[in-house]
Amino acid sequence: MPHGDARQPLLHARGVRKIFPGTIALDGVDFSLHAGEVHALLGENGAGKSTLIKCLTGAYRRDGGDILLDGESIDPKGTLDAQAYGIGTVYQEVNLLPNLSVAENLSLGHQPTRFGMISVRAMNARAREVLSQYGLDIDVTRTLDSYSVAVQQVIAIARAVMLSGKVLILDEPTASLDAHEVKMLFDVVRSLKERGLGIVFISHFLDQIFEISDRLTVLRNGQLVGTEVTAEIDRVRLINMMLGRELEHETRAHGKLHEAAGDPRLVFSGFGRKGRIEPFDLSIHAGEVIGVAGLLGSGRTETAEVLFGVAHHDSGEARQDGAPVSLMSPRQAIKAGFGFCPEDRKTDGVIADLSVRENIALALQARIGWMRRIPDREQKAMANDYIRKLDIRTPDAEKPVGLLSGGNQQKVMLARWLVTNPSFLILDEPTRGIDVGAHAEIIRLIEELCAQGMSLLVISSELDELVAYSHRVIVVRDRRHVAELAGDQITTGNMVRAIAAPEREAVN
Amino acid sequence: MTGFKLLLRRILPQLITLALVVGLISIMFPGFFEISLANGRLYGSPVDIFNRGAPVALLAIGMTLVIATGGIDLSVGAVMAICGAVAAWGITEGYGLLPTLLMALAAGLACGLWNGLLVAFLGIQPIVATLILMVAGRGIAQLITEGAILTFNHEGMIFFGSGSLLTVPTPIIIAILTGALVTLIVRRSALGMLIEAIGINFRASTLAGVNTRVLLVAVYMTSGLCAALAGIIAAADIRGADANNAGLWLELDAILAVVIGGTSLLGGRFSLIASLIGALIIQAVNTGILLSGFPPEFNLIIKAVIILIILVLQSPRVRTVLAFLSTARADAAGQEKKVVEP
Amino acid sequence: MNSRLLPLLATLVIFLAAYAVCYAQYPAMLSTRVIGNLLTDNAFLGIVAVGMTFVIISGGIDLSVGSVIAFSGVFIAVMLRDTGLHPLAVFAALLVLTTLFGAAMGGVIHYLEMPPFIVTLAGMFLARGMAYVLSIDSVPITHEFYEVLQRSYWLMPGKGRLTLIGGMMLVVFLAGIMLAHRTRFGTNVYAVGGGVQTARLMGVPVGRTTVGIYALSGFLAGLAGIVFSIYTSAGYSLATVGVELDAIAAVVIGGTLLTGGSGFVAGTLIGVLIMGLIQTYIIFDGTLSSWWTKILIGMLLFAFIVLQKGLVWTSGKRRAAGG
């Protein structure tokens, strides 16, 4: 290890091995974590990050290697066992119970009791006290699902720290948070660091890694690439470590204005829905990419849902090539040649138990009706075609899509819409939660599609990305479209200003 | 060819179970396999199993589709009573065979429509939505028969219960034809895949443009239609509509048949033929009990124990253990991985 | 207001409104007799519905309870007839038996990963089958202790009786409410209903809880069987057919979601009372034929579910629009 620390590490994994049938998921990986340190863990999907975490927390039985905590060898039998040792984990999808109150979630299994009965007052008081350490002042008797994901995430951290208190593993905690919420979370992480916890931090966002971590460890294909002090490494080198190659596609300002040839393909005027998104005007040309920037909950997903008919618009109208078009349901939108890759792949996107082939054929089949079944041979050809084109990593087209990784599921979703040959495709966070390689491929694909004349509306919280491929960018705030940037105006700075600007010009 | 092999592998557990149950009966009752021709009709205990199993088999066809969408239909027994009552009423009122049959089938469709609307458009949980018709349906059937057993002597109608075609009893033919037809429609069209998609992920299916609500309604209507056929058979069999007892508790048998057929109650992948074999297994157990000569107070306990054994052997955990014993260790590790994934 | 309480409140409002309508038509409906009857006549249903509430909150279902009640009655009657045991000893033996029966079903559900619907369906057949094997006859209970139990009631003003079993139901409801909201077991039940995987990750002993839930349901079904045997002083293998469906309906009317995770024991009490009210109203009316009775019960069930859904939906919408 290049930057060995004189102190004894808090958590030390030595030569951890994990073998799955056919693959070596972890091949003798070393990893060390000090008290009061934030240690980032990086790597593409499939690099072995999750496997390493699961071996550390005992969710997997490792096939070799030692794990030392405070210098003592430990062998956790499962998540709970790990917790007892002092190792807590918080996942991207909050692993708390939405139907229980905040206080119950915090104290589950450790409720204060009097005469065998739970003392609700003590439980709530304790919850309030614990959360106040994290700067949260909320009604702890309300159910968890009445709070935002960020708050839930902090509650999850609070619970993990309360129960373990030595090592905190954060597995992509920021994936569904907006910038403000990330800041709140990082404040929490910093304060925990000061309290002497060792924190393992996993994220795809390089900015965040540079901002929060002290050291970082990169894995690739189940092997340790290296551990570095964050302050001493630059971006390019880090990406090289992760990919083992130069990034072919560096994000840079696009600079080119879309040649608005002729009339727009789609014109939405006064389009909106009460309570979801204020009426907006939007026109889209063939071969144009429109970016949508804004924070989570600002109305960006709502914009997509209104356009696609998921939420019925209650004002305005839509015209396609000059003729009015009805968009009151996804079916009508699909009939008009729309496609929509939703943000939440798991619940809104893939049909987990159906095969890759069936998932790809689904939207096309739904459009041409149940009576005219796409013959198996055609389905297979279609699926194989896109498996090749989009480089979907799957042994064959018959594998249930739920068993694929997130990035590959995203590609299947894309393929599902591409086979319908849409004229207008809406992508909501197409690159969220997927590894850097797949990320670049999807961005290249977006550019390719628009070159072929498809119109795209892409929602993303990665502003660099929007700068790279958008011809115009709509900025959304407080459920309103507040700005439209085009050409040279499209810079991250302009977007951030538009997102952040308090609304002074508003009349009401 | 591979499709056939896949199918065989899918229904193999059910086939083995059926063979075991039948084997058990034939040990206790050696004359079991004797089949003869009487009155131009096949006659024998195996024929009885098919014949008596026909109503449950029909219910199981509709039930399979409903369960594949993640729902359940508790009302099918009551719907049988309603449709039987309509059929008996129509024939005694002299509407003629064809109009009467159409009326009975329409009644089944209407019941399915009601269930489907409650589930798909009012968003009521299937078990509650169909409970309403389960409670009220028998009342509706009695309203039609005015509480009495409405008897008829129309030869054409009776044919559907106790007639035969080319020596095969009509109910068997109806059940097989319906099963084949529904399988054909569902698998040759895209319906099967769309139904499975709805059962696995309703919201994602809607977003992919699947007409989820209409399909849901259609599935409950199919269930109603199957129940109507079963109701007509049941009424024709005894030449009368017995509103109180026709199809009583058969919904539970139908659900059991589907589960024994290996379709998950959570919805998703389904197999109609496996459900049909499931219905046969249940009827084989029933017929076996009748042939055994045990006192009737033991009927339920025998049935419960046999079904419990079948279900335990088919349970995912026991299957995993069996798979673990029969395949390589590596395979089992793969299984374990799937289970652990949070 | 806490949004969790909304369905409960909706149910209460519906109950009071329905009672007011009944009272307007038949003033005798507000007599202490009718109120006493509501408690006494629905005692066994209420007790079993408490167990069903826990099962449903955990995301399961228990179809066996009706048969278990019938089995309990026959078991008690046969034991009292054939052995010299005191009823209390028989009660204890029975409760152990039904609790174990429930626990066994819970064990099969959890450890064999089988759906509760099917496991308890088999349990339903099994329990009734065992009742048949014990005795197909209706066996009267003549023990003097039973007379004491039956004669212990408080005569309310207006000749209404608050009987022991009616009071017992209220006690069970109180205990159920405490168990649900004031014990770790109760929280664990909600947790399992909220998500089995997550609950497991958070350290909820899912297996123990599942077994406990069905054991509780079996225990309460046994208790309901004792109450039913006091109610009818007999054991009869054909008794209480379909009570599981009544219990489920009461739980659902009481605002508990069949999907699990949310609901209230107190709501179930109101659900039971609403069902009793409907029956009383139909009897007071006295003009409905057998079939119209069934149709009306179905229609009212439908009306209650839709009404409740509507109330929850509109207030949810108002909240969304407001916030």
Add this chain to the structure above:
Amino acid sequence: MISKKALVGAGVLASMLMMSSSVMAQTVGFSQIGSESGWRAAETTLTLQQAKERGIDLKFADAQQKQENQIKALRSFIAQGVDAILIAPVVATGWDSVLEEAKEAEIPVILLDRMVDSSKDLYLTAVGSDLVHEGSVAGQWLVDTLAGKDCNVVELQGTTGSSPAIDRKNGFEQAIKGHDNIKLIRSQTGDFTRTKGKEVMESFLKAEGGGKNICALYAHNDDMAVGAIQAIKEAGLKPGSDILVVSIDAVPDIFQAMAAGEANATVELTPNMAGPAFDALAAYMKDGTMPPKFIQTESKLYTQADDPQAVYEQKKDLGY
């Protein structure tokens, strides 16, 4: 929901009007078991008819086969303050406390069709037939008809555990006791329904050499017999001659079968239990005449010699 309330309101008005027109009439509560068979439906029809003829305001409550519902109904009748209660109890046991409540409220109770185990002073009288006797009438007919010939009998029982099933089985067994020529070879439940009657008979036929070993069928009710007759016919045998058929209830359909020579005998259970009950009630109300504790209706045996077609015509409109 508003329209619903309006509906209920209209109902209030209508029932008030109706009440005012029958102010003088007695109010009698009638707790019926349910409508599980044609016979039961006929009993309900006749009770309603009889009440109407006498100007009695009958409160009808259907218990859907559940004792608990019947107890609820009785308690509601008491709370409502009816003048008398008729009840067809679903099971004999378990009526003590509710009958005591009725007694305390001084409401006379009359049992219809089936008996209860309770003390005799808890009810005014019971109208019904003797179920054991019915079974033995059927058994005696078989004994007489066979006149010593060997005969294997199969039995279709009613719903397992129900009192008619138990008593009719006992009565029949008593009658054939000591007649060694008659052997009961198989007995299964047919749940009192035609469907099950047919299905069980089919198995009997298979199990007994295609029916060659069976000489007679005894069914606990006519409905099961009607189903079984079809099964016998479908097996290529002649019911009524190859296999003798005797059953109980005397519903219209069995007379059709008898007219066609497919059934041999049935024992009548009259559905008119309410007539004698109302008579006894009227006498008691007038001057306190205590009726006998059990008013037994006739268990008349009908055979093919009794002009079954005529009986059918006479019975078919009684609501069976």
